[in-house]
Amino acid sequence: MDPDLQPPPPRAALHRAEHAAALLRLIDWLAGAAGDLLALAVPVDCICCGAEDRTLCPSCGSRIRHLTRRPFRAESGAPALMDVAGTVMLPVVAAGVYRDELAQGLLSFKRHGQHQLGRSLGRALGAAVRAAAHEGTGILLIPVPTSTAAYVNRGFSPVHVLLKEAAPQLQGLTVADVLAKTSAPGPLLGHNGPGGQKGLGRGARSQRVRGSMQVKSGARAKVAGRACIIIDDVLTTGYTIGEAARALHLAGAQVRGAVVLAATRPPAAGGPGAPASPTHGSDHDLEKNKPGKDE
Ligand SMILES: [Zn+2]
Numbered sequence: 565m566d567p568d569l570q571p572p573p574p575r576a577a578l579h580r581a582e583h584a585a586a587l588l589r590l591i592d593w594l595a596g597a598a599g600d601l602l603a604l605a606v607p608v609d610c611i612c613c614g615a616e617d618r619t620l621c622p623s624c625g626s627r628i629r630h631l632t633r634r635p636f637r638a639e640s641g642a643p644a645l646m647d648v649a650g651t652v653m654l655p656v657v658a659a660g661v662y663r664d665e666l667a668q669g670l671l672s673f674k675r676h677g678q679h680q681l682g683r684s685l686g687r688a689l690g691a692a693v694r695a696a697a698h699e700g701t702g703i704l705l706i707p708v709p710t711s712t713a714a715y716v717n718r719g720f721s722p723v724h725v726l727l728k729e730a731a732p733q734l735q736g737l738t739v740a741d742v743l744a745k746t747s748a749p750g751p752l753l754g755h756n757g758p759g760g761q762k763g764l765g766r767g768a769r770s771q772r773v774r775g776s777m778q779v780k781s782g783a784r785a786k787v788a789g790r791a792c793i794i795i796d797d798v799l800t801t802g803y804t805i806g807e808a809a810r811a812l813h814l815a816g817a818q819v820r821g822a823v824v825l826a827a828t829r830p831p832a833a834g835g836p837g838a839p840a841s842p843t844h845g846s847d848h849d850l851e852k853n854k855p856g857k858d859e
Pocket of ligand 1: 610611613614
């Protein structure tokens, strides 16, 4: 065959693309590092109200404590964690609603990782974990992994740092960093199997995250048969937490539920008094609030 008709070896082009991506990552990282240095050099103001000298002033700190004083069950606001009949597939406890000082604080912490702020948010997360785990011991706390890009940008994983800050409240519980993002998303399925055509938006979105996480090779024995609680910062649709649960199930773990610092939707009609424990909560309150859009 005429060698000119052969497609050129893709190697060189691939190489260039890899170099370009690495360079972009480096630039992002440098920008992040410069921001951190700037934050050290310039006097910092309260991230919520702008009061001088402290990343979090006492009054905004107390607002965060107030906003997270009563952890609540949050899964009914997350479509991926409820089935179409309104049954809870995975209970989630949230420390507070994602709004006001809590939202501002978390955003700023994720961007800049201020230590003072981390302590305040970590305490709130710790209290929610305590509410979810009760007196239970031996439960593994599994942080949802940060995407590689986000980690490279920030240089830290917010959830891991918050869990470290919460450590004094987590006695008897073990943080197990066993989940990893997979580089390639799972195979795109044409349909979800029997009865899978309802809720097209939901199906399409769940397919996008399906297979995006797995238990690290070598860590399966660590979680097999163990009670686990998944930890993340924010609950929105629940797809990420659902995916973490799927990966843990595949490795033989018993997923009890999840805990987040903040949920984007406020507690359902039961109000902030709704029980916070995944193991002791009643499904009746949730039954009344089953999502109607897929029916
Ligand atoms: Zn303030």
